[in-house]
Amino acid sequence: MIAYMALNAVLIFAYWIAFLIYFKKKNISLAIILAVIPSCIFLISGILLRHWLLVCFAILFAIGHIYVTKKNAEESLK
Numbered sequence: 852m853i854a855y856m857a858l859n860a861v862l863i864f865a866y867w868i869a870f871l872i873y874f875k876k877k878n879i880s881l882a883i884i885l886a887v888i889p890s891c892i893f894l895i896s897g898i899l900l901r902h903w904l905l906v907c908f909a910i911l912f913a914i915g916h917i918y919v920t921k922k923n924a925e926e927s928l929k
Contacts, residue, residue, distance in 0.1 A: 854899060859895070869881060873885060879924045879925065882921070882923070887913075890913035893913070894913065
């Protein structure tokens, strides 16, 4: 449980930092980072809590979220 809370705290802090940087300088790589971090949070939560259905849906979420974020970032930064 300590690993679960520590990893989530680190990832949430990293997400906040990435978001602050993204507001100052918008680019595709930061947008992708903002999609990968929540995907990692869901995936790590599922693995550490041994909720295998959450792991399955975290993988689906990651694929969809990263794809949509990449497409939106490409369109908005043209």
